[in-house]
Amino acid sequence: MIEQANQGPAGPADETQTPVRPGRRRSEESRRAILTAAYELLAEAGYARLTVEGIAARAGTGKQTVYRWWPGKADVLLEAVTAHARRNIPLPDTGDHAADLHAFLAATFAAAAPPTTDALRALMAEAQIDPAFGERFHHTLLRPRREALGTLTARAHAAGALAPHLTPGTAVDLAFGLLWYRLLATREPLDDRLAELLTRTLLRA
Numbered sequence: 001m002i003e004q005a006n007q008g009p010a011g012p013a014d015e016t017q018t019p020v021r022p023g024r025r026r027s028e029e030s031r032r033a034i035l036t037a038a039y040e041l042l043a044e045a046g047y048a049r050l051t052v053e054g055i056a057a058r059a060g061t062g063k064q065t066v067y068r069w070w071p072g073k074a075d076v077l078l079e080a081v082t083a084h085a086r087r088n089i090p091l092p093d094t095g096d097h098a099a100d101l102h103a104f105l106a107a108t109f110a111a112a113a114p115p116t117t118d119a120l121r122a123l124m125a126e127a128q129i130d131p132a133f134g135e136r137f138h139h140t141l142l143r144p145r146r147e148a149l150g151t152l153t154a155r156a157h158a159a160g161a162l163a164p165h166l167t168p169g170t171a172v173d174l175a176f177g178l179l180w181y182r183l184l185a186t187r188e189p190l191d192d193r194l195a196e197l198l199t200r201t202l203l204r205a
Contacts, residue, residue, distance in 0.1 A: 033059040034066060035080040042077065043115035047122035052076075074126045074133055077119050082141050085111055091148050097161040101152050102199040105175060108145075109190035112183065120183055146172055153202070161203050171202045 037058035041050050050073050056063040070076045088111040092100040112120060123141070127134035153168035162171060175198055182188045 030059065030061050030065060031069070034061065034069075034076060035083065038073070038076045038080050039115055039119070042118055042122075047077075047118060050077075071133075074123060074130075075136065078123055078137060078140055081116060081119050081123065082144075084116060085141070085145065089145075089148070091151060093155075097152070097156040097159060098199055098203055101156065101202065102195055104149060104152055105195035105198055106192050108149075108179065109192070109195055112179065112190055117183065124180070124184065146176065149175060156203060163202055163204055166202065174198075174202065 034055060037055045038050070041054050041058055045054075052063050052066050052073050055073065055076060056066050059066075066076065070079070085108075089107040090103055092103050094100055123137055127137040149172045150168055153162060153166075153171040156162040156171075157166075157168045162168065166174075178194075178198065179190060182190055
């Protein structure tokens, strides 16, 4: 969530930008400040109390600057989460399919820790009630994450390492289905033990 770097969740800015509204080229310093402010305020007050005005004030910019670059607070968070994923989730290619898959899943679960947890829940909820945002959510975050994991499952399948009853696409469905089920329904932990169990499930014994 192209995938490699190593920063913690406090720094959501990233060099790769998600699509934004037309307008004057963004100041990179302002952009980073806005994305960081959105994360900080989400952690402090929650999504319901997050406002563009609050983000702008924390970032030291005007709210019209935010609106010039993003349609609203959900899109600010979407870019912050997407950048966070790109920095913190590797796409390894060591030739060891189990190690590569485990590394990807473990990093994905770790990257979903708070405050990203709250952001993901809020963004998924927003996507259900706003079809236009739902399209952006799918294009910007969900599809690239699926394609990244699909690269690993396709490699494993080509090498005969994927569990014989699975296709690469179904393996991706199982992995991300489990992640979202735990995020949205049970709130059970997403940890390294789960990544190890899922790796063993998806690959040949």
